[in-house]
Amino acid sequence: MTGSLFALPRSLHPAAWWIWALGLAAAASRTTNPLLLALIIAVAALVVSARKPDAPWGRSFKFFLRLGVAVIVIRVGVQVIFGAAFGTTVLLNLPGVTLPSWLAGVRLGGDITFESLLLACYDGLRLATILICVGAANSLASPSRLLKSVPAALYEFGVSVVVAMTFTPQLVADVDRVRTARRLRGRPTSGIRAIAGSAMPVFEGALEKSVTLAAAMDSRGYGRRGSISSSTRRANSALLLTGLVAACIGTYALIAAGSPVALGLPLLVVGVSVCLLSITLSARAAVRTKYRPDPWALPEVLVAGAGVFLAVIFVSAAWLSVAGLDTPSNPPTWPALPLLPLIGLVIAATPAFTAPALPRTNISQLPRIEVAA
Amino acid sequence: MINFECVSITYPGATEPVLAEVNLQIPEGELVLVVGRTGSGKTTLLRAINGLVPHFTGGTLTGRILVDGRDTAANPPRELADLVGVVPQDPMSGFVADTVEEELAYGMECLGLAPDVMRRRVEETLDLLGLADLRNRPLLSLSAGQRQRVAIGSVLTSHPKVLVLDEPTSALDPGAAEDVLAALQRLVHDLNVTVVMAEHRLERVVQYADRILIVPGDGAPVSSGTPSDMMGNSPIAPPVVELGRLAGWQPLPLTIRDARRAAGPLRELLTGHVAPLRIIKGARDATPLTITDKLTVRYGAVAALRNVSTTINRGEIVALMGRNGAGKSTLLSTMVGLRPTSSGVVRTNGKDPREIKGPELVHSVGLVPQDPGDLLEASTVAGECRSSDHDAGVEPGTTRAVLALLAPEVMDGTHPRDLSEGQRLLLALAIVLAARPPLLLLDEPTRGLDYPTKARLVKVLRELAAAGHGIVLATHDVELAAEVATRVIVLADGEVVADGPTQAVVLASPMFAPQVAKILAPEDWLTVSEVRAAMTEQVG
Numbered sequence: 001m002t003g004s005l006f007a008l009p010r011s012l013h014p015a016a017w018w019i020w021a022l023g024l025a026a027a028a029s030r031t032t033n034p035l036l037l038a039l040i041i042a043v044a045a046l047v048v049s050a051r052k053p054d055a056p057w058g059r060s061f062k063f064f065l066r067l068g069v070a071v072i073v074i075r076v077g078v079q080v081i082f083g084a085a086f087g088t089t090v091l092l093n094l095p096g097v098t099l100p101s102w103l104a105g106v107r108l109g110g111d112i113t114f115e116s117l118l119l120a121c122y123d124g125l126r127l128a129t130i131l132i133c134v135g136a137a138n139s140l141a142s143p144s145r146l147l148k149s150v151p152a153a154l155y156e157f158g159v160s161v162v163v164a165m166t167f168t169p170q171l172v173a174d175v176d177r178v179r180t181a182r183r184l185r186g187r188p189t190s191g192i193r194a195i196a197g198s199a200m201p202v203f204e205g206a207l208e209k210s211v212t213l214a215a216a217m218d219s220r221g222y223g224r225r226g227s228i229s230s231s232t233r234r235a236n237s238a239l240l241l242t243g244l245v246a247a248c249i250g251t252y253a254l255i256a257a258g259s260p261v262a263l264g265l266p267l268l269v270v271g272v273s274v275c276l277l278s279i280t281l282s283a284r285a286a287v288r289t290k291y292r293p294d295p296w297a298l299p300e301v302l303v304a305g306a307g308v309f310l311a312v313i314f315v316s317a318a319w320l321s322v323a324g325l326d327t328p329s330n331p332p333t334w335p336a337l338p339l340l341p342l343i344g345l346v347i348a349a350t351p352a353f354t355a356p357a358l359p360r361t362n363i364s365q366l367p368r369i370e371v372a373a
Numbered sequence: 374m375i376n377f378e379c380v381s382i383t384y385p386g387a388t389e390p391v392l393a394e395v396n397l398q399i400p401e402g403e404l405v406l407v408v409g410r411t412g413s414g415k416t417t418l419l420r421a422i423n424g425l426v427p428h429f430t431g432g433t434l435t436g437r438i439l440v441d442g443r444d445t446a447a448n449p450p451r452e453l454a455d456l457v458g459v460v461p462q463d464p465m466s467g468f469v470a471d472t473v474e475e476e477l478a479y480g481m482e483c484l485g486l487a488p489d490v491m492r493r494r495v496e497e498t499l500d501l502l503g504l505a506d507l508r509n510r511p512l513l514s515l516s517a518g519q520r521q522r523v524a525i526g527s528v529l530t531s532h533p534k535v536l537v538l539d540e541p542t543s544a545l546d547p548g549a550a551e552d553v554l555a556a557l558q559r560l561v562h563d564l565n566v567t568v569v570m571a572e573h574r575l576e577r578v579v580q581y582a583d584r585i586l587i588v589p590g591d592g593a594p595v596s597s598g599t600p601s602d603m604m605g606n607s608p609i610a611p612p613v614v615e616l617g618r619l620a621g622w623q624p625l626p627l628t629i630r631d632a633r634r635a636a637g638p639l640r641e642l643l644t645g646h647v648a649p650l651r652i653i654k655g656a657r658d659a660t661p662l663t664i665t666d667k668l669t670v671r672y673g674a675v676a677a678l679r680n681v682s683t684t685i686n687r688g689e690i691v692a693l694m695g696r697n698g699a700g701k702s703t704l705l706s707t708m709v710g711l712r713p714t715s716s717g718v719v720r721t722n723g724k725d726p727r728e729i730k731g732p733e734l735v736h737s738v739g740l741v742p743q744d745p746g747d748l749l750e751a752s753t754v755a756g757e758c759r760s761s762d763h764d765a766g767v768e769p770g771t772t773r774a775v776l777a778l779l780a781p782e783v784m785d786g787t788h789p790r791d792l793s794e795g796q797r798l799l800l801a802l803a804i805v806l807a808a809r810p811p812l813l814l815l816d817e818p819t820r821g822l823d824y825p826t827k828a829r830l831v832k833v834l835r836e837l838a839a840a841g842h843g844i845v846l847a848t849h850d851v852e853l854a855a856e857v858a859t860r861v862i863v864l865a866d867g868e869v870v871a872d873g874p875t876q877a878v879v880l881a882s883p884m885f886a887p888q889v890a891k892i893l894a895p896e897d898w899l900t901v902s903e904v905r906a907a908m909t910e911q912v913g
Contacts, residue, residue, distance in 0.1 A: 055471065055511040142471050180711055181747040185764045185804065186735035201750045209466055215429050216467030220528065221454030221483035287485040291478030292492065359509050 007299045007356035011053070014141030015149050016300040020047075020351055021137030023307025027314035027344070028129040032122040033327045035335045036345070037129045041068075043349045044136040050352040057142050064135025068128030075124030080112055087115025087330045118329040148290055155288065157237070159222075174202045224287055233282070240278035247271030254315075302354040306347050313344035374535060374567045375399040375422060380436035382417055382426060391417045393592040395436075399584070401534070402565040404557070406572060406582035406600075408609060410823045412793035413590025415571045416462075419537050422569060423457035424450045441534055455484055458528025462539040462821075464520045465512070473515070473523055474499075474508045480531040491530075498526045502556050517697040518549025522556060529560070536560065538570040542577055543820050546696045546849045547884050550577050557581070573823050576611035576852055576888055579604065580628040601625050609824040612852055612888040615901045619908070632892045639904075640893055646907040648876065648898045660723065661686050662812040662843040663708050663738070668717035670703055670867075677703040678867045680717065685812065685843045690834055692858035692875070693847040694885055700867040701847035702743065705814045708845075709740045721812065732808075735765050739805035740814040745798045746789065754792075754800065755785035765808035776803035779833060795826035802833070813837065815846040819853050831857050855879060855887035855899040875899065 021044070028040050045061070052058040080094070096110035143161075150158040178198040179189050188194050217223075250268030317325055317340055324338030377397045383390040391414040399405055409415045420426040424445035427434045438445045441456055450459075458480075461467045470476040477498055481491045499505045502522045507515065515523065521541055528536065541557075542550035558581055560566045572578045579585075585603040587596050597603070604614045605625055613632050617625045620639045626632040661684045670678040678700045685691060693701045706712050707719055710726030719726060722737040729737060742748065751757040758772040765771070776783060780799040789797060798818060805813065819827055834844055834857050848854055854861060854875065861878040863871040863885070871878045876897050879885045890899050898904050 056513055057471070145471070145475075177747055180706075181742065181750075183711065183734070184709065184740050184742070185748060185761070186732045186808075187764055188731065197750070201747075212461065212463070212466040213469070215425055215450075216459075216461055217469060218429055219423050219425060219450045219454060219457070219459040220469075220480040221451050221531070222469075224451045224454070224483060224485075288482055289485050289488060289491070291475065291482050291488065291495070293488075 007297070009357045009359045011145065011294065011358060012051070012141075012303060012355045013149065013294040013296055013300045014146040016296075016303045016355075017141040018137045018146065019304035020307030020348075021133045021140070023304075023309070023311040024136070024348060025130045025133035026311040027341075027348075028126055028133060030314040030318040031325045031341070032126055033325060033335045033338075034122055034125055035337055036325070036341055037122075037125045039342075039345050040129050040348075041132050043345055044133055046349055047352045047355075048136050048139055051355050051358065052139050053142070053358050055142065058139050061135050061139040064132050064138070067135070068132045071128045071131060072121065072124035075127065076117060076120045079116055079120035081108065083116055083120065085111040085113045085116050087113040087332075089114035089332075091117070115330040115332060118332055122327065122329065145294070148293065171202065171206055174205045177205075178202050236278055236282045240275055240282075243271050243274030243276075243278060245271070247275060299354055299356050303351040306350050306354070310344045310348040313341060317341060374401040374403075374441060375569070376437075376439040377421075378437040378439070380421070380434065380438055382414075382421060382432055382434050384430070384432040389592060392421075392588075392595070395595045397586065397595065397597055399567060399569065401567055402561060403583040404561045404568045404570070404581055405584045405586055405597075406570055406575075406578055407586045407588060408572070408575065408607075409588035410590055410609075410793075410825065411573075411795050411821065413588045415588050416539055418586075418588060418595075419539055419569060419571055420459070421445065422535065422537050423453050423459050424448060425459070451483075454480060454533075455531055456533055457535045457537060458531060458533035460521075460524045460528060460536070460538045460541060462543075464524030467524065468512050468520075468527075471511055472508075473504060473510050473512065476512060476523055476527045477504075477530050480527060484531055494530045494532070498530050501529070501559065502526045503552070516549070518545050518552055521545060521549070521553050525553070525556060529566075533566070535567045535569065538568070540572055540821060541570060542572060542574060544697075544817075544849075547577075547851060549697060550574075550849075554578060554581055573821065574850070575609065575824075576613065579611055579614070600627055612901050613892065616889055616892060616904065619901060619905055629888060629891045632888075636892050640896060642911065643893065643896055643898065643904065643907055646910070648896070648903055649906070663719070663721040665704075665708070665720075666718040668704075668707065668719055669715045670700075670707055670712055671715045676715075676867050678707070681864075681867070681869055682717075683862060683869065683872065685845055687811065687841045687843050688838050688859075690838050690844045690846070690857050690859050692854035692861045693845055693864065694849070694851075694854060694861060695864035695870075697849075699864040701864055702816055703867075704864070705740060705816055705845065705847055708812070708814060709738055710734070711740075732764065732766050735805075735808040735810065737810055738812040738814065739808065739810040741798065741801050741805055741816065741818065743816040743820070745801035748801045748804060749789040749797065752788055753785065754783055754787050754789060757789060757800065757804065761804040761807050767807055772803055772807040775806050776800060779803050779829070794821035795823065798822065798830070799826075806837075811842055813842050813844045815844070815848075817848060818846055819848060819850045827853065851879065851885050851887050852900075854885070855890065856902075861885070 024040055024044060028037060031037065048061045052061065090111045090113055092112040094110060094112060096108065147155075147158045175198065178201045179194075181201075182194060182198060183189050187197070246267050248271070250264050250266070250271050253264030254268060314325070317338070322338055322340060324336035325341065327333060327335040375398070377395045380392060380395045381390045382392045395418070407415050407418060417426055420430070421434070421438055422440060422445070426432060428449045434446065440453065443453065443456065445453065468476055469479050474495060477495045478491055481494065499508055502525060504519070504522060504526060507519060507523070512520065512523065525536070525538070525541070538557075541553055545553065554577065557568055557570070561568055570578070579600055582600050584597055585600050587603060587607065589595070601624055604610050604627065605618075610618070613627065613629060614625060617632060617635070620636070622632070622635045626635055663685045664683075666682050668678055668681045669676060681704060693704065695701055703712060707714060708721055708726060710721070710729060713727065721729070726734070726738065749757055751760055754776075755773070758776060759769065761772040762769050776799070779802060780796055783792065783796055783800065789800060792800065818830060822830065831853070838844055838859070846853075846858070858875045860873065861871070861875050862869060863878060863882070871881075876899060879887065879899065880890055880894075880897050887899055889901055889904065890897070893904070
């Protein structure tokens, strides 16, 4: 890991990583060019490998890569079974099933053409790329660090989300433990009955753990009364949620092809201002303070900016119908490499060195994680 | 600092109160040790101090609990968070953040302290508990002892005047336990924190206590006093105290050092006596129950076991010792076929344990896991026994009969989760024993067990060994190993570093030597009962 040009080793603001990754995802949603999509994945992988922390959540990127492959396989499979054939290059002829007239749009079996498979591949790859971008954010920024930057009005909601997220790996561990116990008692460990038999202990265990955690959080002062009444606090949360929804719709209208920009932009502006108002109001009354809040400095601007830049390039290129963004599958054409998106991708890869290096945890000193029997 | 005024606590649905008419005053800056049988209400007493009982758990509290003048009835736990810090039994279950530093700051963030204050306190606490090297580490990567220290640190940063700990050393190896206790000692001495701590392993903690509080359970009155007064006639006592009582030492020593200074005459008395050798009763030449040969097990890149070659015979009780994470649990689970081997051979009952399936496994080897509750899934004890008979394919009623021998007081209709820790262990043991497996493996059987239950377990294990079972126990409990083991295997970093008769192994190691051995060194006595037998012989 090389040091950054700009900052001392520290963790980057998690929101910057999320903005960067969502920028990449937004760009991916605007193209079906497999070369560009592959390059977006490559950019995500490059940055993850350069800046991921050595922590449990840092290892989740591989999982998202596998998930991406699964998405492509499923998309192609669906095309083979249900998709309408077009194009002329027939690869295979599956026995077709004639469906009743009220299912006129659905087809089962029949001709499998190269063109339709190619389209399914592109489509699957696009979805996989979006997922992988989210995965990149997930492994670069820890969920609970992101929680620290959640505005006070949404804090309690955020806590429940984060607790739920940390319980998923816990649940996997519990399933493993219960399977072990079943084997020790000489019972079958696979099959429907085994799953039914282990569901109860697993959920009981998860519930018990949540209660323990809740007790621990309560004894450490979580949810202490602030100076504002609970009705004001609830009104404030409602305000923030409304603002967020408006901002989301506005953003969608802006980036979705075919929606009027005139509707999107005002909604986005109104939504963001409502959010800011609510955040200022709740910050004034908050009891909580933040320990070493992540600063928003130059590296954050550069990282988030790189993502936003890529999104802007792709969205405007799609809007201006720049050639090469879409690769036609009928007739099959070799994908082009348009210059403008390529420049955007180079910029999007810069966080690999503009983000500060992480503080050392000294991996050689990590002890083994004890694995219980 | 803490005042209980005529406090009674009754849980919802219960007819009898858990604690009845408790009156006690704990002055500031004392280290109070709460002892009592499992299920006697120790945990209830601890959790009442910060109001978790009854605010969080439900139930009725009569009387009044004042902590630094604040009434817990009027203040829920979160409002007392600046005053009372609570460290739960399993620290991992109470962690909120991902890394050590964030976890230390969490409580202060909730209290709304200023950022510069928080920063300063985190740094102070890192130093105080020796956690500075770990500050950026994910909590999941810490060892059990480090986790316990982080849990203590995470409540200390709020500068509570009272610190409440529920069995802080029960899951720790002897070395890690000493680190934690040293840290607590420092808090009491340097910062005047009042510490209230429940612990079963008296041999580890009694010398640190200023006051002992005995919670007898069953509504009997809670009594308190100085350690030497309370230990003089307490039914439960660490070996050092028992030896002192046996030898009639006055004043009663609580530390190894005091005991050694008083032990001169006893050592003289015992010269000429030889500590009895533990004889393995089973036939030496019979087929071994399990063999491992150059066994290596890996988790990803780390080797949990390296080239472990060992043999377990009938009639042996083998104690498997070593640090947290040394590979003890892995060795046990490999012997049952729960883990694939990377290289080397493991044969249980002459077969590869991975190949033994279903009921046949139950009849050849039984493992009681670290948390015996894992094995239990029925909603009543009777149901658990029935399904166990079914699993093992034995005569209905077999498990119930075994349980009646092990724990006669357990009722049929009780939910396994309502049993005490010790009763749950004995129920799991009964389930495993129903199929009469020749090889019995126990992972940390004494975690959370009180002395009477431990004594019962020791008796059961001895009888099983005499009947020709081979037993392996992975344990941190040096006193248990000294009491019951015929052989000790010490693992470090996945390798066997010592394997031999109990006396030879534990006497050679300051970490694994039991208290009696330390007091009577260089004579090789291990337990109070051995000394007692020798003294009776002397008199007779």
